[in-house]
Amino acid sequence: MTDFPKDLFDLSTTELLTPISQAVTFRRQLIHYPGFVGAIQAVERCHAMGRHKLEEPDCLLVTGVSGCGKSTLRKTYADRHPRVELEDRTVIPVLHLELPSQPTIKNVAERILMAMEDPFAARGSAESKTARIIKLLAECRVELVILDEFQHFVDRGRGVVDYKIADWLKQIINAARVPFVLMGLPRCERILEANEQLRRRFSARFELKPFSVRTKESAREFKRILSTLNEELPFPDRSVIAGADVVSMMFYATNGLIDYLIKLVSKGIEIAANEERNQIDLNVLARAFSLAIFQQCSDETNPFHPDFIRRVLNHQGEPFHGYA
CATH class of the missing domain: 3.40.50.300 (P-loop containing nucleotide triphosphate hydrolases)
Incomplete structure (x- = not known):
């Protein structure tokens, strides 16, 4: 199993207090996966x-x-x-x-x-x-x-x-x-x-390949990325993004793409900070997904909703249409 370097994140600015500033600071971090x-x-x-x-x-x-x-x-x-x-x-x-x-x-x-x-x-x-x-x-x-x-x-x-x-x-x-x-x-x-x-x-x-959950090893690597992201969130309580039952949701929401992963989590930071929450929970992730990735999503196409149908969102009009 590959160890991530200690400098997994490079912070280019000091953390600010406004919700948007916290989200921007997070997005400026460089992930050395x-x-x-x-x-x-x-x-x-x-x-x-x-x-x-x-x-x-x-x-x-x-x-x-x-x-x-x-x-x-x-x-x-x-x-x-x-x-x-x-x-x-x-x-x-x-x-x-x-x-x-x-x-x-x-x-x-x-x-x-x-x-x-x-x-x-x-x-x-x-x-x-x-x-x-x-x-x-x-x-x-x-x-x-x-x-x-x-x-x-x-x-x-x-x-x-x-x-x-x-x-x-x-x-x-x-x-x-x-x-x-x-x-x-x-x-x-x-x-x-x-x-x-x-x-x-x-x-x-x-x-450069997207993250995957097809094998146990690739799923563990994706979870480790999520765990590292979790440690960098500006909240007192640990968020749910790396929970065992949430890893697959995070994959379906981002298709394993680093760009979408950062957008999703940064929007979650903005929502949770704006509402003075102590963490990012599933409710926040569901709204972040609809705002940052798929504005036309239904309950069945939102990976963080209980009615989500587990599948890659690659149908016509969905965010990952055209991806293999």
């Missing part, structure tokens, strides 16, 4: 190898469903390697950005240039922008590039891959000798299938 730690370590290895400027730098693909923590991973890692302002340049150890929803090589190149503070990011052709990217990656001493939402390069409606992007990425990686970390939904793997050389560069893969 095993999957997240593994993903950080995978990015660290890619980054460390990249510092050697290998002719063919090792790259990394991080995939996961929405809400599993990819964006938090990107921002957390970048925060650990902040920019440094020198007299003649801005040093950017980790360049990171989110790709536009309707990407082209030209507008992605522009966004990368903007992230490096190029004042002329909007000017020029795709080719000239690409040349400036390669130049600025060197001048800004970039050691790692992280591109989030990479699945946008796969047309969702038809499943069509923009094959040109594979060649474009390969060109930049070859010229700059800077490793890339691509993050996105699982379907972004199709982009790498379009180019054998690029697929070889991204042979390292990491999947």
Whole structure:
């Protein structure tokens, strides 16, 4: 059984007294659960190898469903390697950005240039922008590039891959000798299938998975996360979120996704604190679920109601529709 580190939570602000402030403080906490730690370590290895400027730098693909923590991973890692302002340049150890929803090589190149503070990011052709990217990656001493939402390069409606992007990425990686970390939904793997050389560069893969209760071990891990969350709640009495009979309810309410778990508990904090309760109970969780996750839920589709029908809420119009 995996032990969680003592610094499971990183508090970025001091606790305030208002209900909303307490909820916000909770949401700012960083949870170092095993999957997240593994993903950080995978990015660290890619980054460390990249510092050697290998002719063919090792790259990394991080995939996961929405809400599993990819964006938090990107921002957390970048925060650990902040920019440094020198007299003649801005040093950017980790360049990171989110790709536009309707990407082209030209507008992605522009966004990368903007992230490096190029004042002329909007000017020029795709080719000239690409040349400036390669130049600025060197001048800004970039050691790692992280591109989030990479699945946008796969047309969702038809499943069509923009094959040109594979060649474009390969060109930049070859010229700059800077490793890339691509993050996105699982379907972004199709982009790498379009180019054998690029697929070889991204042979390292990491999947951020939701929590599960399918096995005894996975259920124990999920319960341990809930127990740790429970210890950090700002109430005098222990709340019910990690109770043996509540663990499955918490799973159905969040589908095991860290983003939904934090939203649910933080809304519970806000409700309970506003009503001056001593804990978060099932009544609070039921209301928090309807407010933070599924506003149209009925008694049968609210995991914290006695009439709940035990099933994953993935039907049409439900919060986890489209999830496997």
